[in-house]
Amino acid sequence: MITLDRPAGLKIAKFECPACTSNTVLKSNGFDSLLVNEIGAYSGSMWMDVRDGSRTTTLTVNASGAWTLTVGEIDMATMTAGSMQGNGDGVVLFTGTARKAKITNNGESNFAVHVLSSKSLDLAVNHIGGYEGTVPLEGPALIQITSSGAWTITPS
The missing domain is CATH 2.60.120.1050 (Jelly Rolls)
Incomplete structure (x- = not known):
């Protein structure tokens, strides 16, 4: 589990798991709860917390390979x-x-x-x-x- 200490508001998440071979999942405790659910390798970006009052404070990753996750602002x-x-x-x-x-x-x-x-x-x-x-x-x-x-x- 990854804890985010970012303020409320729009965020962009970039998640990559190029060597994943089984189910790859990225979950948020915010409104957009299931961000990624793919079989095998994955690379992509998605937004979080675009709805008023939504605030993601934790992300959970389930992946079979090495992965990277970057969370930032709209400039991503x-x-x-x-x-x-x-x-x-x-x-x-x-x-x-x-x-x-x-x-x-x-x-x-x-x-x-x-x-x-x-x-x-x-x-x-x-x-x-x-x-x-x-x-x-x-x-x-x-x-x-x-x-x-x-x-x-x-x-x-």
């Missing part, structure tokens, strides 16, 4: 004012303006895109497997992507 998110792409789980700070975005995913498992703007927290996409579609997306926004494969987000 990938920053862009335009199109974005990645592979696996990630957090992107979209600094541009937009009304919508074309989104694609080449993964085989659950694909989810959460968008946190000044107005709301929305689940823009929740799909199993490959995906291609256009969804509302107002920027600037913080975007969390959950994917088992390659993804793209093209705001317009």
Whole structure:
């Protein structure tokens, strides 16, 4: 168990376990309790404590290999004012303006895109497997992507 002594508010966690071979789990005692639950190797980022009143104070890791965990502030998110792409789980700070975005995913498992703007927290996409579609997306926004494969987000 890892104890966090950070103040309340948004955090970004980057977790890596490149040599893991069995179930890899990262749990939080905050609102977003199950952050990672994968079979085998894992590398990705996720947000924590985006909801009012949520405060993560402990994280628990269950992994079969050597792992690293870094918890920081919003500056750990990938920053862009335009199109974005990645592979696996990630957090992107979209600094541009937009009304919508074309989104694609080449993964085989659950694909989810959460968008946190000044107005709301929305689940823009929740799909199993490959995906291609256009969804509302107002920027600037913080975007969390959950994917088992390659993804793209093209705001317009």
